[in-house]
Amino acid sequence: MTVERIEKVFLILAGAMLVVFLLALFYSAFGMGMHLPDREGEIVPTEVRNTPPFDNPGVREVEPGRYEVVVLGRAWAFEPDEIRVPAGAEIDFISTATDVIHGFHVEGTRMNAMLIPGQITRMTYVFDEPGEHLIICHEFCGLGHHLMYGRVIVE
Amino acid sequence: MTASGAPVSFGGTDRDQARHERLSRIWAPPPGVLGFFTAVNHRAVGLRFMVTAFVFFLLAGALAVAMRLQLTLPLLEVLSAEAYNQAFTMHGSVMMFLFVVPFVEGLAIYLVPLMIGAREMAFPRLNAFGYWVFLVAGISLFVAYLSGGAPDSGWYNYPPLTSRAFRPGTGIDFWVTMITFLEVSALVAAVEIVVTILKHRAPGLTLSRLPIFVWAMLATALMIIFAMPALVLTSLMLGLDRWTGTHFFNAAGGGDPFLWQHLFWFFGHPDVYIMLLPAIGVVSMIIPAFVRRALAGYTLVVVSIVIIALLSFGVWVHHMYTVGLAMVGLNFFAAASMMITIPSAIQIFAWITTIWNGRMERISTPMLYALGFIVLFIMGGITGIMIAAVPFNWQVHDTHFIVAHFHYTLIGGVVFPIFAAIYFWFPKFTGRMLDDRLGRWQFWLFVIGFNVTFLLMHVTGLEGMPRRVYTYFPGLGWDVWNVISTVGALVMGLSVLILLWNVVQSWRSGAAAGPDPWGAESLEWATTSPPANYNFLDVPIVRSRSPLWSVGPGSKQGALDDSEARPPWLDELAETPEPLRENIVTSVLTAEPEGRVVLPGPSPWPFWLAMALSVAFLGAVWTLLLVPVGLALAFVALVGWHWPARSGRRPEEHEAATEEAPTDSAPDATEDEGER
Numbered sequence: 120m121t122v123e124r125i126e127k128v129f130l131i132l133a134g135a136m137l138v139v140f141l142l143a144l145f146y147s148a149f150g151m152g153m154h155l156p157d158r159e160g161e162i163v164p165t166e167v168r169n170t171p172p173f174d175n176p177g178v179r180e181v182e183p184g185r186y187e188v189v190v191l192g193r194a195w196a197f198e199p200d201e202i203r204v205p206a207g208a209e210i211d212f213i214s215t216a217t218d219v220i221h222g223f224h225v226e227g228t229r230m231n232a233m234l235i236p237g238q239i240t241r242m243t244y245v246f247d248e249p250g251e252h253l254i255i256c257h258e259f260c261g262l263g264h265h266l267m268y269g270r271v272i273v274e
Numbered sequence: 275m276t277a278s279g280a281p282v283s284f285g286g287t288d289r290d291q292a293r294h295e296r297l298s299r300i301w302a303p304p305p306g307v308l309g310f311f312t313a314v315n316h317r318a319v320g321l322r323f324m325v326t327a328f329v330f331f332l333l334a335g336a337l338a339v340a341m342r343l344q345l346t347l348p349l350l351e352v353l354s355a356e357a358y359n360q361a362f363t364m365h366g367s368v369m370m371f372l373f374v375v376p377f378v379e380g381l382a383i384y385l386v387p388l389m390i391g392a393r394e395m396a397f398p399r400l401n402a403f404g405y406w407v408f409l410v411a412g413i414s415l416f417v418a419y420l421s422g423g424a425p426d427s428g429w430y431n432y433p434p435l436t437s438r439a440f441r442p443g444t445g446i447d448f449w450v451t452m453i454t455f456l457e458v459s460a461l462v463a464a465v466e467i468v469v470t471i472l473k474h475r476a477p478g479l480t481l482s483r484l485p486i487f488v489w490a491m492l493a494t495a496l497m498i499i500f501a502m503p504a505l506v507l508t509s510l511m512l513g514l515d516r517w518t519g520t521h522f523f524n525a526a527g528g529g530d531p532f533l534w535q536h537l538f539w540f541f542g543h544p545d546v547y548i549m550l551l552p553a554i555g556v557v558s559m560i561i562p563a564f565v566r567r568a569l570a571g572y573t574l575v576v577v578s579i580v581i582i583a584l585l586s587f588g589v590w591v592h593h594m595y596t597v598g599l600a601m602v603g604l605n606f607f608a609a610a611s612m613m614i615t616i617p618s619a620i621q622i623f624a625w626i627t628t629i630w631n632g633r634m635e636r637i638s639t640p641m642l643y644a645l646g647f648i649v650l651f652i653m654g655g656i657t658g659i660m661i662a663a664v665p666f667n668w669q670v671h672d673t674h675f676i677v678a679h680f681h682y683t684l685i686g687g688v689v690f691p692i693f694a695a696i697y698f699w700f701p702k703f704t705g706r707m708l709d710d711r712l713g714r715w716q717f718w719l720f721v722i723g724f725n726v727t728f729l730l731m732h733v734t735g736l737e738g739m740p741r742r743v744y745t746y747f748p749g750l751g752w753d754v755w756n757v758i759s760t761v762g763a764l765v766m767g768l769s770v771l772i773l774l775w776n777v778v779q780s781w782r783s784g785a786a787a788g789p790d791p792w793g794a795e796s797l798e799w800a801t802t803s804p805p806a807n808y809n810f811l812d813v814p815i816v817r818s819r820s821p822l823w824s825v826g827p828g829s830k831q832g833a834l835d836d837s838e839a840r841p842p843w844l845d846e847l848a849e850t851p852e853p854l855r856e857n858i859v860t861s862v863l864t865a866e867p868e869g870r871v872v873l874p875g876p877s878p879w880p881f882w883l884a885m886a887l888s889v890a891f892l893g894a895v896w897t898l899l900l901v902p903v904g905l906a907l908a909f910v911a912l913v914g915w916h917w918p919a920r921s922g923r924r925p926e927e928h929e930a931a932t933e934e935a936p937t938d939s940a941p942d943a944t945e946d947e948g949e950r
Contacts, residue, residue, distance in 0.1 A: 164434075164525045222672060231596050233598070235531055235532065237525025237530065256740075257672035259359075259428050259432075259435070259742040260435060264742065265355075
């Protein structure tokens with residue numbers, strides 16, 4: 120079987136790309152420790168407001184340089200809808216939904232999760248620079264879905 | 275729907291004339307209005323599927339234009355928020371469930387028996403039943419608009435948004451029952467297609483000579499059989515949650531909304547390939563006809579179709595990257611999603627090679643659409659690889675980028691081939707050509723409109739515009755793109771209207787087509803256009819992959835020869851001793867003749883059974899009491915269905931066993947196989 124030269128070049132290039140991509144995938148998962156939103160635990164959706172920490176949504180400093188943000192998604196707003204955090208600090212977002220499935224996408228970051236009733240989702244992120252990010256609900260949640268916005272203000 | 279008195283286009287001896295008249299009588303469609311409801315012939319049913327599905331396509335397209343108008347400018351009020359939510363739910367549901375799948379099933383029901391040289395599908399009454407179910411389910415979904423609002427929670431209907439607590443109206447009930455009901459129709463059609471392909475091929479049409487479209491439909495039908503039950507099950511569970519208070523998806527009661535997502539996408543992603551594989555089959559038939567060369571890499575294309583069918587069951591989680599799953603699992607699904615591009619690429623290279631090696635004498639509309647398909651499908655495939663990667667997917671999850679991606683795969687990858695199929699086989703369906711000049715206009719308007727609409731959605735998506743928002747605020751950087759997108763949608767709408775005009779006009783007064791206007795290679799072009807009631811006067815014998823090209827392109831000699839090489843027992847096998855509808859039965863792998871089977875003729879029961887089941891399914895929307903009533907009526911219909919034929923003979927008694935048929939000597943007599 121004769122393989123044309125240009126064909127060989129293409130095959131080698133494609134093979135090399137495949138290897139590079141796979142390596143990048145493994146490096147990001149294991150080397151850089153990039154994690155998806157974790158399924159942190161379960162919660163009774165009707166009892167969310169009486170269950171700590173969701174009885175008191177907001178930003179807390181758990182230890183110096185480390186913050187915890189408790190966020191609730193409900194039809195059709197985030198609680199709190201304005202989150203102020205310092206730049207450079209490690210921030211844990213702990214979230215769930217009270218009624219139906221909502222989305223939690225912080226624009227310009229890799230934070231994107233579904234808020235599912237009955238499930239607690241945890242994401243960790245460090246904002247390197249001050250600025251403002253939009254929080255978008257990307258999971259269709261009914262009539263007011265398009266009004267469901269929030270903001271993360273990094274100071 | 276067929277010209278019963280059409281002159282025979284081949285043979286023409288007195289004997290042929292006598293057989294033609296006899297077979298025409300046996301296979302004649304039932305007359306009159308009543309006949310319309312009792313017809314079971316595969317061509318009638320297939321055509322009905324396609325026409326009805328096309329009407330649903332027009333309705334869902336109108337909804338799409340309304341949505342685009344609403345999104346033209348920020349804070350516009352063309353539709354109310356309720357109407358918008360209903361529109362995108364109905365648009366998705368109707369396009370997926372009522373247009374694409376039924377249309378390709380109709381295409382297969384019409385074409386598969388012709389492509390494999392059979393006179394009818396394996397179970398004609400089941401076929402008709404499937405159509406009536408589809409019709410009722412489709413109409414009912416629109417009736418929901420009159421009954422307090424259409425479903426409005428997206429075509430994927432995630433609970434708990436769709437639970438009784440958040441959606442008290444009947445909209446979701448309609449969706450749940452009608453989708454369940456509709457899948458009954460898809461399932462019976464799938465069973466039918468599988469059995470027909472495996473058991474009713476013309477002698478010599480071995481599996482390795484099967485036209486690619488038939489291969490694709492075989493894989494599709496098998497996928498339907500495995501994927502659709504998941505949807506039936508899960509929508510039934512949602513129905514129970516809503517009507518009887520079970521807690522399958524209710525987290526407060528110990529259920530899990532997650533379960534829905536798994537079950538739904540276990541159906542949902544194979545469904546994408548259920549739509550795509552027939553399209554691949556269509557294109558693989560059209561390109562060889564236009565470049566005058568058999569498809570390159572036939573075996574590889576078949577293998578890749580089968581691989582796609584298998585892999586498609588391992589990718590569903592890529593719809594759920596953001597819900598919080600273990601990384602290992604996600605990597606598996608990401609890898610499977612990327613792997614599926616390999617067989618797709620094999621097919622693309624097979625088409626390109628075929629075109630490269632061939633000789634394109636003319637480019638008519640079907641070929642334009644096939645070429646457009648290749649380009650747009652590659653574009654949709656490339657964004658598909660992008661979003662198979664978890665980190666990227668994360669960024670664009672549920673943005674307009676996804677909308678752009680799947681419209682490239684579903685319009686570029688499925689609707690383009692469907693339009694190509696309409697232009698390609700319309701002459702076979704009606705005996706008339708579609709106007710090619712109008713077709714070219716329609717094609718270019720459609721290509722331009724499509725790209726203007728959806729290419730820009732990649733941009734708005736990357737800019738963060740979420741899906742399924744009824745409106746948006748100005749100043750987010752999305753304004754200009756949305757105006758242009760809407761203009762593109764209107765151009766597409768205009769193009770579809772031109773197609774509609776072309777179909778209506780050509781059906782009435784198009785140029786006569788003749789049996790084989792394209793000089794194509796497969797068996798359906800060996801008979802008249804539209805085919806005679808009995809499809810083929812002689813049972814064809816197939817000796818190659820391109821039966822009509824065996825002697826040379828355009829020649830009919832290879833397939834339906836009446837030369838000495840034709841074994842005499844074959845005609846005995848094909849000759850009907852009694853005036854009954856019969857199909858020849860052949861072996862699964864090598865298509866060696868095994869006998870013949872008597873098929874039922876026109877029957878009122880498929881219609882009645884479908885109506886009885888409609889009472890049960892539709893009744894569930896209002897009161898569960900109607901379910902037993904409907905089932906009781908269905909029982910009556912089934913008794914009627916299974917009542918022995920009036921002649922007192924069970925059809926099986928006519929079945930002739932001719933085990934030694936494949937040898938070249940004539941079988942002595944038609945031995946009865948006895949009762950089964």
